[in-house]
Amino acid sequence: MKLQCEVEVINRMLPTFGMRNRGKGTRAVLSVGRQEGKRGAIYLMICTLKDKAGSRYKLENNIEQLFTKFLGEGKATIRLKEPALDICLSKAEMCSLKNFVSIVGLANKGSDAGTPLLSQLIPAKTSEIEKPRAKMFITSKKDYPITKNFPYSLEQLQVSYCKLARIDMRMLCLKKLQKLDLSNNHIKKLPKTIGDLICLQELILSHNYLESFEVALCNSTLSNSLKLLDLSENKIKALPVQICNFKELISLKIDENDLLQLPFTIGRLSKLRLISAAKNKLSCLPSTFKMLRLEKVDLFGNPFIQASPMVPDIQLKIPQTLLETAAREVARYRIPYGPQLIPATLCQDLSMAKTCDCGLSCLNSFIQIVVAMNLHQVSQTVVLVDTMGGTDAPIICYFCSLTCYSHFLDKYLQSIRD
Incomplete structure (x- = not known):
């Protein structure tokens, strides 16, 4: 049974002599196995890059306490009776650490429950110890x-x-x-x-x-x-x-x-x-593109169509269907909905509702036009749209009624006159 983690070995007797521990973990491979030539004895071996042969500590009836409060964080401490050492484990994979601590506990009790997982202790390879x-x-x-x-x-x-x-x-x-x-x-x-x-x-x-x-x-x-x-x-x-x-x-x-x-x-x-x-x-951009706040946009080399605000695609349904009316009111008042309340297909339709320039939503009844938008409105840096040096791109706009479209036309024509 092996475990890869960071290990700090703390000698509990050092403070008695006025000395301090190093206080820093070292990458190591810990093994629990049988001492070569002694079938009955189970040892803990710690191998590091400086000590590849490994230091060995007997486990049976030699553990004073196991500290496992922070197993979920990959940490544990094994307190040995002899020598008086605390073996602090950290940065271990949680599941492997749990299994390892369990085996250590069984070895301390002299139980044979974990013996099928044990073998003779063999020094770790360099590749196993490396970070x-x-x-x-x-x-x-x-x-x-x-x-x-x-x-x-x-x-x-x-x-x-x-x-x-x-x-x-x-x-x-x-x-x-x-x-x-x-x-x-x-x-x-x-x-x-x-x-x-x-x-x-x-x-x-x-x-x-x-x-x-x-x-x-x-x-x-x-x-x-x-x-x-x-x-x-x-x-x-x-x-x-x-x-x-x-x-x-x-x-x-x-x-x-x-x-x-x-x-x-x-x-x-x-x-x-x-x-x-x-x-x-790309022939044009979706209406929600104007909601973005970008640092850079690159749309070069797309076959964009010409803006045509005076040529509307009218898909108004008069009178409105009950579905259209209900959908607009749900969006307007932000009424919660979900597949547990209404059919899933209606949820999908509502999630794909279009937004009119007036801020209201529309589902299947709308007027659609294509207008030109300067990309600097949504981005700090704009890669030229074409070889002519343009930074305008066509974007789809929706209107929920003739009234909204008329208001847009008035503003558009006024801008042309000015």
């Missing part, structure tokens, strides 16, 4: 680990230029992973289990063959952790409207895809500060 690896960068197929697992302690992992056709499931077991860079591979589809990486903040998937981004990922734990999403240079035609669930998202890179439009919910990404969607097939 857990936090970063790994693989940029060649020949360096890709086939027989070995990825270190469980990884916080950053880059695997590029390895021609991966799918994401290795071993990567999805790295629960401490904060940054995953799988750029420049051949990945066509994302597994839903990426959402199990609860600490993931940066997901880089540029230069792959992705054709879609899974809705399930937008509803996973990534919605609370993801800050950077890079899907540049893939074959994605549409992003799900649920992308607005990434409420911590700061940077969104979707350059050089086949996007025909941005999700109309994109304006709900309140923390978004950078969006790069150059060289796609």
Whole structure:
């Protein structure tokens, strides 16, 4: 039975001689096993880089107390009777530490319950003692680990230029992973289990063959952790409207895809500060785009249409349907709703309601036009939209009634006269 953690061995007799302990933990491997040649004796062995052979301490009837109050934080202390030492453990994996302390307790009682897990004590290897690896960068197929697992302690992992056709499931077991860079591979589809990486903040998937981004990922734990999403240079035609669930998202890179439009919910990404969607097939921007407060926006190389505020697309239904009237009132008075109260399809319709310039909502009865918006209204830095030096882009506007559209026209015509 072995445990990797930090260890501080405190001699309780030193204060008697006016001396102090070092007060600093050392990376070590602890083993519980049988002393070579003494089948009945169980010992605790501590191996460090300075002492690879290990220091050994008898356990049976030699533990004065086990301190386990902070097991959940990866900490515990073993107090030996002879010698008078406190062995303080920290930065241990919680489940492994619980098992280890249990075995130590059984060994102290002389119980055989844990003996199937024990073997002869063998000095630890250097690779076992070294500090857990936090970063790994693989940029060649020949360096890709086939027989070995990825270190469980990884916080950053880059695997590029390895021609991966799918994401290795071993990567999805790295629960401490904060940054995953799988750029420049051949990945066509994302597994839903990426959402199990609860600490993931940066997901880089540029230069792959992705054709879609899974809705399930937008509803996973990534919605609370993801800050950077890079899907540049893939074959994605549409992003799900649920992308607005990434409420911590700061940077969104979707350059050089086949996007025909941005999700109309994109304006709900309140923390978004950078969006790069150059060289796609965008014809105009969704109405909620004007809600963003960006530091940089890049929409260069999209086939934007000309603004046409005088050519409305009228989809008003007169008289209004009962559904339309009810939906507008629910949005207006912010009445709570959910699938437990109304059909799920109605919940979806309400979540996709359009917002009129007057601030009211509309569902299926509206007037739609395309107007020009200077991108400096939403961003400090704007990459030119075209080679002519323009910073204007067409954006969709909705009106809930003829009255609202008439008010807009009056202001628009007045601005032209001025």
